[in-house]
Amino acid sequence: xxxxxxxxxxxxxxxxxxxxxxxxxxxxxxxxxxxxxxxxxxxxxxxxxxxxxxxxxxxxxxxxxxxxxxxxxxxxxxxxxxxxxxxxxxxxxxxxxxxxxxxxxxxxxxxxxxxxxxxxxxxxxxxxxxxxxxxxxxxxxxxxxxxxxxxxxxxxxxxxxxxxxxxxxxxxxxxxxxxxxxxxxxxxxxxxxxxxxxxxxxxxxxxxxxxxxxxxxxxxxxxxxxxxxxxxxxxxxxxxxxxxxxxxxxxxxxxxxxxxxxxxxxxxxxxxxxxxxxxxxxxxxxxxxxxxxxxxxxxxxxxxxxxxxxxxxxxxxxxxxxxxxxxxxxxxxxxxxxxxxxxxxxxxxxxxxxxx
Ligand code: PMP
Numbered sequence: 017x018x019x020x021x022x023x024x025x026x027x028x029x030x031x032x033x034x035x036x037x038x039x040x041x042x043x044x045x046x047x048x049x050x051x052x053x054x055x056x057x058x059x060x061x062x063x064x065x066x067x068x069x070x071x072x073x074x075x076x077x078x079x080x081x082x083x084x085x086x087x088x089x090x091x092x093x094x095x096x097x098x099x100x101x102x103x104x105x106x107x108x109x110x111x112x113x114x115x116x117x118x119x120x121x122x123x124x125x126x127x128x129x130x131x132x133x134x135x136x137x138x139x140x141x142x143x144x145x146x147x148x149x150x151x152x153x154x155x156x157x158x159x160x161x162x163x164x165x166x167x168x169x170x171x172x173x174x175x176x177x178x179x180x181x182x183x184x185x186x187x188x189x190x191x192x193x194x195x196x197x198x199x200x201x202x203x204x205x206x207x208x209x210x211x212x213x214x215x216x217x218x219x220x221x222x223x224x225x226x227x228x229x230x231x232x233x234x235x236x237x238x239x240x241x242x243x244x245x246x247x248x249x250x251x252x253x254x255x256x257x258x259x260x261x262x263x264x265x266x267x268x269x270x271x272x273x274x275x276x277x278x279x280x281x282x283x284x285x286x287x288x289x290x291x292x293x294x295x296x297x298x299x300x301x302x303x304x305x306x307x308x309x310x311x312x313x314x315x316x317x318x319x320x321x322x323x324x325x326x327x328x329x330x331x332x333x334x335x336x337x338x339x340x341x342x343x344x345x346x347x348x349x350x351x352x353x354x355x356x357x358x359x360x361x362x363x364x365x366x367x368x369x370x371x372x
Contacts, residue, residue: 020356023334024165024309025187026207028351033211033261040257051257056250064253064260065246071263072217075271076196083242085218086256091117091186091205094216095124098182098201101238103129103156104228110134110155110179115142115164116340117184125159134158142167144301147175155179157200157224163188165208166338168311168345169304174198180224188308189217190266191350192276200224206255208308209350211262214255266350275350282348282357283307289361293368295319296344313343320344323367330363 021028037051044051047060054060069084087093098121103109107129111122113136125131135149142164151158157180163170165187174181180200189204196202200221207213218238225239234240234248241248266275287305290296290312298305298312314320324344327335337343346360 017331018359019331019333020359021333021352022346022348022356022360024208024338024345024347025205025349026213027334027347027349029211029258029262030265030351033258033265033351036261037212037254037258044257051254054253056247056253061253062247064257065251068256068260068263069246071260071267072219075190075263075266076202076219078219079197081197081221081223082219083222083238084246085220085238085241086246086251086259087216087218087241088214088252090213090216091184091203092120094184094203094218095121096127097236097238098157098159098203099125099128099131100230100232100236102182102201102224102228104230105129107156108132108152108154110151110158112136112149112158112160113138114145114161114169115167116338117165117186118159118161121159121161121184129156137169141299142169143299143304145169145171145304147173151175151177151179153178157182160184161186163306163308165306165309165347166311166341166345168298168300168306168309170306170308172303180221187349188306190263190272190275191279191308193272206259208347209262211258212255214252215259217259278354279307279348279350282352282354283310285354285357285361286310286346286348289364293364293372295368295372296364308348310346310348311337311341311343313337319371322371326363326367327360330359332360332363335360 040051072084109125111131111133113133122131135146137144159182161184182201183199185202185204187208190209202219204217206215220238290298296312324336335344335346337345
């Protein structure tokens with residue numbers, strides 16, 4: 017049976033990346049050694065790192081104000097590392113509370129300074145993105161989660177502000193063209209659109225660093241990582257290599273324009289199907305619906321469980337909603353083929369015909 021991988025992360029990767037990565041486990045670049053066996057300070061790996069950084073800059077069209085870092089600890093560590101590096105104890109940062117991941121970032125920020133929630137969609141179960149809210153100009157930075165992986169909302173217009181914008185793009189990085197130079201810090205765990213778990217991409221504008229009075233432990237200081245060119249200690253060599261392969265794939269396929277075109281085709285097919293079948297209900301405000309993660313429900317819980325069982329029987333992997341949200345979640349990252357969404361929507365239609 018053909019499997020359709022709708023996992024929310026770690027998630028589907030391009031077949032070509034999997035093949036090249038497995039090849040490199042046995043023989044990396046015809047060196048006769050495995051990628052798992054080479055030193056991180058060898059020219060071989062330094063070249064991997066440099067090409068990966070270059071591709072990040074090229075694909076996102078970043079100007080020279082940015083440093084590219086490959087760090088460890090997941091996006092969750094960034095929830096802490098960002099305020100540690102940017103927010104003094106007597107200062108305030110503005111946070112958008114649009115979902116579970118953003119609220120975790122808020123908790124971490126409050127450990128280091130003041131986290132001011134400037135907008136929250138918690139009142140309606142995080143089903144929308146509020147676009148009209150004030151950002152106090154004395155905020156040290158504004159934190160946004162560009163795609164709410166769990167709730168299924170996404171930002172399509174970012175605020176225009178003089179306050180530096182920090183954005184968690186863990187679940188929609190490399191999925192669409194944007195002016196990435198409008199952000200002062202972008203971070204993303206790799207395990208969705210960028211490769212394997214184990215590495216976190218951090219893109220930071222140099223000018224925002226070095227402005228807090230506290231001492232920062234070198235391993236958590238962005239500046240030390242910049243000086244060491246992401247080689248402060250042993251980096252996750254294999255995960256960075258898989259990220260490089262995925263970045264090459266994105267470029268080869270046509271870059272962000274092409275990724276966006278595909279994600280529009282996939283998400284439109286899915287949302288149109290949901291809206292055409294009364295059995296399924298997507299509570300997310302239409303204009304805020306995520307192109308990466310669609311979250312929807314069948315009201316009758318028994319019927320919903322029945323549908324989820326049918327998904328398993330038919331090879332639809334990873335479509336059970338997040339544990340605190342429930343329902344159905346279909347993730348449509350870059351590597352997911354349109355045909356998988358066709359197969360899924362056919363299953364939805366058949367199920368609705370029998371049970372609607
Ligand atoms: N932010 C977002 C938007 C996420 O989707 C996730 C994980 N799914 C995280 C942060 C946490 O990432 P990690 O598990 O890499 O710490």
